[in-house]
Each structure stands twice: as structure tokens, then as C-alpha cells.
Amino acid sequence: MPPQPSRKPTGTRLAIPLVLALLALPLVTAAHHSRPAPFGDRLTVHARVDDQNPGAEPVEPALRAKGRAVEAYDVGSGEPRWTYTREGRRPLRLLAEPGHAFTLWSDGLVTDTERAGGGSVRWHRAIPESAPWLRTAAARGGAGVLQPLSAGARMLAVVTPHRIAAYRAADGDLRWVLPARRGCAFEPARSLRREGALLVAQPCAGTTTSWTSQVIAVDDYGRIVPGRTPLGNGDLERGRGGGSSPEN
Structure with a gap:
């Protein structure tokens, strides 16, 4: 009777894939942790608010640009609460509002960070055609680009030469979105607030354009024009839905 070929025990055959899977698990985990953060974000919390002032009413930190970082710091002690950086980028402008830390970055990205404790970066928005302009002297380092539109900063306007976006x-x-008139451009640094409206200069190249068309007034619903009937901006507190449709 010819000899029968030897067979490995069934348990051994099942164990080999299991061992290989266990050996690969640390590699998979390491690869997961080594993935770059979206947008190059690095948010570091240094001190919790309730750790610094147990039982006291929390006071939102102040903001400052320190090197290539946005730093939130305690007003009384000056100690940092949290630091936010983005790889290869630097903050140009900061806007501190209740609950919000808005930042304009050198690559034309606008971010909103949870201000009190630095718990998260809520959102990122890329502003079209803004990065090349921000590198020019005409941009004045992003002066006037970030503008609150309503009480408590429920709405934020981002003003660039080509458009105003809310x-x-x-x-x-x-x-x-409100585009600039053809042949004209918004100047964010030349803006002011008057009775709930944001007035932005829109100088034009031609001489036939009236001076009234070279100053634009907007609020959280869009451009302010006589007889407008805005549809709303999605603010649940006002009980309205939809978006406004500003005319240029």
C-alpha cells in the first residue's frame, strides 16, 4: 500500500492566517495614526478652562498670531490655552467673536476654531483667487477681509477684490455671494460699519460710474437696496429658510 501524503493539522492551517493578521495589525494602526491631518491642521490644547478657574464663570481667551501659529491665551495670566498651526502656512488676520476664533491664512483659507477651549476646528473654507492677491502689497496683509455681519457673529463676511461671500x-x-461690478473691485481695507450695515468701497476703473455705485452696503441678508425682500440666511433663530439673492 503506497504511503499517504502527510497533511498538516487543520488547526495549524487556521492559525497561520490568524498570526499573520495579528502581526499586520500594528502596521495598519501605525499607518492610520501617521495619516496627515486635513489641511495640515495641528491643534494643541494647553490648559482646560475649568482647570484654571474651577467653579468660576469661563472667560473666553484672547487671540494673537505668534510666529506661524494662532494662540489663544488667558487674559489675566497670559498663559496659552490652545495653539493652532497649519503646516507651511501662517495666519494673516484674526477675528475674535463670542464662541468663535476666525482666522485668515496665507493660502487663502478661512477657518473657525472653537474659541473657549480649542476643542475643534469647526470648518475650513477656501476663498477663490485670494492666495495670489494676499501676497501683494495691495492686500495690506488681509486687512478688512474678515467682517462680522450680525450681532454675536452669526454670519461672517469674507471680502476680497472679486467678491463678498457670507x-x-x-x-x-x-x-x-456678491460679485464686484465689471470693471470694479472691492477694497476690504476701505470698509466701515454704520447702523448694522457694512459699507465696502468698490472703486471702478471708468469715470462714468457714479460714486454711489462705488460704495456697497451689505448685511447678513446680502446687499442692501431699496425695496428688497430677502429670503433669509438659514438662521434658525429668525425662523426663516433659504438664501438671499443679492443683485449687483
Whole structure:
């Protein structure tokens, strides 16, 4: 009777794939942790608010640009609470509002960070055609680009030469866009607030354009024009839905 070929026990055959899977698990885990953060984000919390002032009413930190970082720090002690950096980028402008830390970055990205404790970066929004302009002297380092549109900064306007875009602060939702008139350009640094309206200069190359068309007034619903009937900006507190449709 010819000899029968030897067979490995069934348990051994099952164990080999299991061992290989266990050996591969640390490699998979390491690969997961080594993935780069979206947008090059690095958010570091240094001190919790309740650790610094147990039982006291929390006071939101102040903001400053320190080197290539946004730093939130305690107003009384000067100690940092959290630091936010983005790889290869630097913050140009900061806007501190209740609950929000808005930042304009050198690559034209706008971010909103949870201000009190630095718990998260809520949203990122890329502003079209802004990065090359921000590198020019005409941009004045992003002066006037970030503008609150309503009480408590429920809406944020981002003003660049080509357009004004309004975002809902809670989630970064784009509510309306107002393009500059043809042959004209917005100047963010030449803006002021008057009785709830944001006035932005829009100088034009031609001489036939009236001076009234070279100053644009907007609020959280869009451009302010006589007889407008805005549809709303999605603010649940006002009980309205939809987005406004500003005319140029």
C-alpha cells in the first residue's frame, strides 16, 4: 500500500492566517495614526478652562498670531490655552467673536476654531483667487477681509477684490455671494460699519460710474437696496429658510 501524503493539522492551517493578521495589525494602526491631518491642521490644547478657574464663570481667551501659529491665551495670566498651526502656512488676520476664533491664512483659507477651549476646528473654507492677491502689497496683509455681519457673529463676511461671500458661523455654510461690478473691485481695507450695515468701497476703473455705485452696503441678508425682500440666511433663530439673492 503506497504511503499517504502527510497533511498538516487543520488547526495549524487556521492559525497561520490568524498570526499573520495579528502581526499586520500594528502596521495598519501605525499607518492610520501617521495619516496627515486635513489641511495640515495641528491643534494643541494647553490648559482646560475649568482647570484654571474651577467653579468660576469661563472667560473666553484672547487671540494673537505668534510666529506661524494662532494662540489663544488667558487674559489675566497670559498663559496659552490652545495653539493652532497649519503646516507651511501662517495666519494673516484674526477675528475674535463670542464662541468663535476666525482666522485668515496665507493660502487663502478661512477657518473657525472653537474659541473657549480649542476643542475643534469647526470648518475650513477656501476663498477663490485670494492666495495670489494676499501676497501683494495691495492686500495690506488681509486687512478688512474678515467682517462680522450680525450681532454675536452669526454670519461672517469674507471680502476680497472679486467678491463678498457670507458664511453662517455655526457650520460654515455659504449663504450668499456678491460679485464686484465689471470693471470694479472691492477694497476690504476701505470698509466701515454704520447702523448694522457694512459699507465696502468698490472703486471702478471708468469715470462714468457714479460714486454711489462705488460704495456697497451689505448685511447678513446680502446687499442692501431699496425695496428688497430677502429670503433669509438659514438662521434658525429668525425662523426663516433659504438664501438671499443679492443683485449687483
